[in-house]
Amino acid sequence: MNDKIxxxxxxxxxxxxxxxxxxxxxxxxxxxxKGELFLFALAPVDPRSLMQGDYMRLGYExxxxxxxxxxxxxxxxxxxxxSDGVARFVRFQKDSEPISTNEKKIKFHRSQFAVSFGAExxxxxxxxxxxxxxxxxxxxxxxxxGNGILVGVYDKDRKEIR
Amino acid sequence: MMKDLEKGEIYEAIQIxxxxxxxxxxxxxxxxxxxxxxxxxxxxxxxxLGLGLALFSSGIVFFFAYNWAGMHxxxxxxxxxxxxxxxxxxxxxxxxxxxxxxxxxxxxxVLVGVLLAVYGQIYQTGANAxxxxxxxxxxxxxxxxxxxxxxxxFLWILLSNITVELYQxxxxxxxxxxxxxxxxxxxxxxxxxxxxxENRKNDSKEIAGWFPNTVGFLTYYFAxxxxxxxxxxxxxxxxxxxxxCLSLATLSIGYFVYRYKxxxxxxxALSLLSAITLVFSVFVRVFDxxxxxxxxxxxxxxxxxxxxxxxxxxxxxxxxxxxxxxxG
Numbered sequence: 001m002n003d004k005i006x007x008x009x010x011x012x013x014x015x016x017x018x019x020x021x022x023x024x025x026x027x028x029x030x031x032x033x034k035g036e037l038f039l040f041a042l043a044p045v046d047p048r049s050l051m052q053g054d055y056m057r058l059g060y061e062x063x064x065x066x067x068x069x070x071x072x073x074x075x076x077x078x079x080x081x082x083s084d085g086v087a088r089f090v091r092f093q094k095d096s097e098p099i100s101t102n103e104k105k106i107k108f109h110r111s112q113f114a115v116s117f118g119a120e121x122x123x124x125x126x127x128x129x130x131x132x133x134x135x136x137x138x139x140x141x142x143x144x145x146g147n148g149i150l151v152g153v154y155d156k157d158r159k160e161i162r
Numbered sequence: 163m164m165k166d167l168e169k170g171e172i173y174e175a176i177q178i179x180x181x182x183x184x185x186x187x188x189x190x191x192x193x194x195x196x197x198x199x200x201x202x203x204x205x206x207x208x209x210x211l212g213l214g215l216a217l218f219s220s221g222i223v224f225f226f227a228y229n230w231a232g233m234h235x236x237x238x239x240x241x242x243x244x245x246x247x248x249x250x251x252x253x254x255x256x257x258x259x260x261x262x263x264x265x266x267x268x269x270x271x272v273l274v275g276v277l278l279a280v281y282g283q284i285y286q287t288g289a290n291a292x293x294x295x296x297x298x299x300x301x302x303x304x305x306x307x308x309x310x311x312x313x314x315x316f317l318w319i320l321l322s323n324i325t326v327e328l329y330q331x332x333x334x335x336x337x338x339x340x341x342x343x344x345x346x347x348x349x350x351x352x353x354x355x356x357x358x359x360e361n362r363k364n365d366s367k368e369i370a371g372w373f374p375n376t377v378g379f380l381t382y383y384f385a386x387x388x389x390x391x392x393x394x395x396x397x398x399x400x401x402x403x404x405x406x407c408l409s410l411a412t413l414s415i416g417y418f419v420y421r422y423k424x425x426x427x428x429x430x431a432l433s434l435l436s437a438i439t440l441v442f443s444v445f446v447r448v449f450d451x452x453x454x455x456x457x458x459x460x461x462x463x464x465x466x467x468x469x470x471x472x473x474x475x476x477x478x479x480x481x482x483x484x485x486x487x488x489x490g
Contacts, residue, residue: 006308007254010267013304014250017274018243020301021281025239028285049289051279053227111332118291123283125231150286162231 031149035141038079038104039086039154042138055123056153058138062089063108063115071115076105076146084158086137096146105146119150132161208261215265219272226280235284242280246273267309271302271317292328299325312357312370316377319353323380340395340405343388347408350381358424375428378416382432385409386439393443406440413437425483427476434472438465 041061049055062079066089075094079087080103090103092115099105108115119140124132135153139160142148152160172193176186222245226238253266275298281287282294299321306318326346330338354374361369389409392402417433420426442465449457 001308001310003257009304009308010250010253010270013301013308014247014270016304017246017277017301020297021239021243021277024281025285049227051223051227051276052283052289053229055289118288119286121289122286123229123289125229126227128231 028149031141031143031147032151035143035148036104037085037139037141037151038081038106039084039137039139039158041086042135042153052123054126054129055121056129056132056135058120058122058135058150058153059114060117060120060138062087063117065089066092067110067113067115071110074107074109077108077115077117078103078105080104086158104142106140106142106148107146117148117150119148122150122153135161211261211265215268219269222273222276223279226276226283229283238280238284239277242273242277246270246277249273264309264311264314267305268314268317271305271314274298274302274305275321290328292325292332295321295325295328312373315353316373319350319377319380322349338391340388340392340399340401343384343391344401344405344408347381347384347388347412350377350384351412353377354381358419371426374426378426378429379432381412382416382429382436385412386436389440390443393440393447409436409440413440421479427480430479431472431476434476438468438472 043059043061043064062077071092072094075092076096077092078090078099080090081087087104092108096105106117108117110116117140119138122132122135122138132153134155136156137154137158138150139152139154140148141151152162154160172190176189179185179189181189222242226242230238249266249270253263253270256263256266275294278294278297278301282289282291287293299318302318302321306314323346326342326349330342334342354377357370357374357377386409388405392398392405395402413433413436416429420429420433442461445457445461
């Protein structure tokens with residue numbers, strides 16, 4: 001491999017990385033902007049990850065209490081929000097339809113013993129764990145497709161903890 | 163080969179030749195020529211480069227792991243992206259192949275990981291997610307191929323292995339499959355094979371003896387644990403047979419290659435250890451748990467015997483090699 005090809009390869013790798021990241025960030029930002037906010041009740045604990053720092057592991061009531069062994073690997077959790085946006089469980093289903101007008105959906109995937117939204121960890125600045133131990137709800141922005149991202153945690157009065 | 167003389171033999175030689183203090187010193191210097199200053203400088207510069215790279219990378223990692231609430235998310239991503247662009251830019255400006263250019267590529271590969279980790283941190287996509295390592299593996303491949311050096315490949319192989327492990331645990335969980343262990347085994351074995359082939363082709367001094375040893379270790383890890391997984395599974399399929407056969411093939415090929423073709427005692431030791439582990443896994447699997455005192459006793463005795471024999475066998479091989487070198 002001569003130096004020209006090598007440089008071309010390195011440069012294109014850089015472009016691919018930045019393009020990929022841009023696309024991913026763009027998608028997440030859209031959910032952040034366009035998605036509706038719903039609250040999911042919690043039960044948390046704290047570990048630490050080497051590259052990403054302190055985080056709080058979240059367990060959502062809605063998936064814990066309604067878990068059963070015969071769920072599919074991927075699907076949708078159907079819920080109805082109350083007046084504060086707190087989610088109440090309706091059912092699990094494999095496909096995005098059928099769904100009635102007051103119902104909302106969020107994608108889930110399951111592991112051996114649990115159902116997950118792909119938002120079971122909340123990262124925060126190191127050393128600020130005490131503040132977040134008050135968390136009673138996880139706030140997820142969910143778009144119309146059922147893609148959700150975790151945007152914050154909320155206390156018992158349903159106020160965001162910052 | 164002078165360098166393989168034992169201390170005792172040199173001492174004997176000095177005794178037999180009846181050398182005085184000064185003479186003995188000259189004799190020793192002629193056996194072990196002193197290093198040139200140039201070599202020392204080269205050694206120091208490589209070590210400092212490696213150390214600097216490691217400290218710098220971990221500094222970046224820990225800075226972002228702190229997760230500063232006061233920093234806007236776009237400035238975090240922008241900072242890392244710019245550093246990545248700068249590392250690549252400096253690489254592109256360089257002319258000759260040198261260690262520092264390699265270091266830039268390693269830094270770039272690490273930064274790709276930091277970028278993905280911070281992205282996960284910002285959008286709360288979960289810790290140690292398989293997507294992170296999968297992305298990291300693919301998005302650093304270009305840098306690795308361009309650099310084509312043992313440390314870069316090693317980093318990449320490590321990432322691939324972590325990806326496979328996480329895939330087993332996070333995606334397959336319910337049906338962990340012998341096929342993914344087999345794949346990991348073949349993948350690592352291929353890496354070792356390619357290294358050995360290159361090394362033979364160049365016929366020069368070995369540049370990275372640590373590479374086949376560490377990647378060989380990974381290969382044996384998957385051979386041993388993949389087989390144990392297959393042996394102890396309640397439901398068996400063709401994949402399990404494939405897994406065990408692959409492991410046995412790896413063990414025997416590894417043993418013969420590294421005993422008769424290339425000399426690496428570490429991998430020989432691993433072959434024997436894996437073989438013992440596999441045989442005893444089968445033994446434990448077919449064990450009659452209702453009456454386990456006798457098999458337990460005999461198993462223990464057998465295990466002790468085989469381990470002692472392996473150690474002796476390895477020492478014999480080492481001595482054989484030593485003798486061969488002295489004659490040759």
